[in-house]
Amino acid sequence: MANADGRLARGELRKTLLLDAAVTVVAEHGYAALTHRAAAAGAGVSVASVTYHFPSIGDLREAMFQHAGSRIGLAFRDVIQAASARADDVPAITGSFVAHLVAERRLETTAVLEMVIAAGHDPSLRPLVRFFNDRLAELLGPYIGSQSDALTVAAAIQGIILSRIAQSDPDVAPGLRDAVVDLVQRYRSTPTTGGVGA
Amino acid sequence: MANADGRLARGELRKTLLLDAAVTVVAEHGYAALTHRAAAAGAGVSVASVTYHFPSIGDLREAMFQHAGSRIGLAFRDVIQAASARADDVPAITGSFVAHLVAERRLETTAVLEMVIAAGHDPSLRPLVRFFNDRLAELLGPYIGSQSDALTVAAAIQGIILSRIAQSDPDVAPGLRDAVVDLVQRYRSTPTTGGVGA
DNA sequence: CATGAATCGGTACAAATGTACTGTATCACG
């Protein structure tokens, strides 16, 4: 899709540029501020370039959510693999991962949270929201035995992330990680080999 | 403000009618859908009546958040009083309260969650968001000794509520309450008098 | 009952937005 056909590669490049700009708009000014013109201005291109790739505003919104979700999803894939290998380290891995999301992936994370809210009145978004819940639960799975508990903790972690993003205090990142680590540990079900106990 | 002056009473009545309609619009169609005309249509009144009480759209948005927050805040006041008297029952009280919010106060609760997201890029909303976090932490206070832990659990509960509203499954209410009760119990710090242990 | 403020419906207009249309440049391919 890129090497064989240069035209498609160019188009995809512009698309990602536009979607990155769209994610930035949503994260910095809210879901309501995402317009063709706002995305065009953020990417430094013409409005027609946006309407060409995303003819209707619904297309832009949907692609923007998919894009933000894809970025986060890739990060999930790596950390899930690491967690499945060492179940005892799941709390620490999860805590660092969440801190990473809020710090280095703040824009995409914020956009995903906007998507979760939007899913409340837009059923078409629910499959993607459920996908993220399942991925987060999958990350916790090796440490938390119960699937039900894992989903609860996944939702709880989302709430902790939300509260930090809502306050937007840049200095709360370390406290965020500790809070997540502690939360996960309180749901431990599989016996750990080492550890002196908290 | 109501009995002494009939005109003000009438105005306040219309205001609450409009704000209830505004909250409904936000809960059912999202924050972006809140316009003067949408609120007017929802309340069955003219657009001028909305612009009279809320001249700019910013006034309407701000008052809508305040209104939804006020409704939830009143419910908080009662439950906090009940919880302070019986610390051992805090998990059950909190669980039932959360279930009540999602069931009977779904519209206001959804609007408040929209406000939390909006606070990420609108600092003027953060005091109200912090107020709710503090109230929820205050509710948990008698049961959870650490103020830091109480705030974490408060954020976690918000995440659990968010996940249920996002999925919008009406049959998950009982599971919701159990999940909240279990979560709070895992953060117990004060010794309970009775109880056989879970 | 007269009066003035509060309230509200109807209308109008400027700005923002969604979206279509036209022309042009780029690039793969024959």
Next chain:
DNA sequence: CGTGATACAGTACATTTGTACCGATTCATG
């Protein structure tokens, strides 16, 4: 080197939205 599809800039127009304005109605008060 022509050719056609892709990609994009500029423009235009209809719709939506924010907001102001005017007139009618309600209601407390003297």
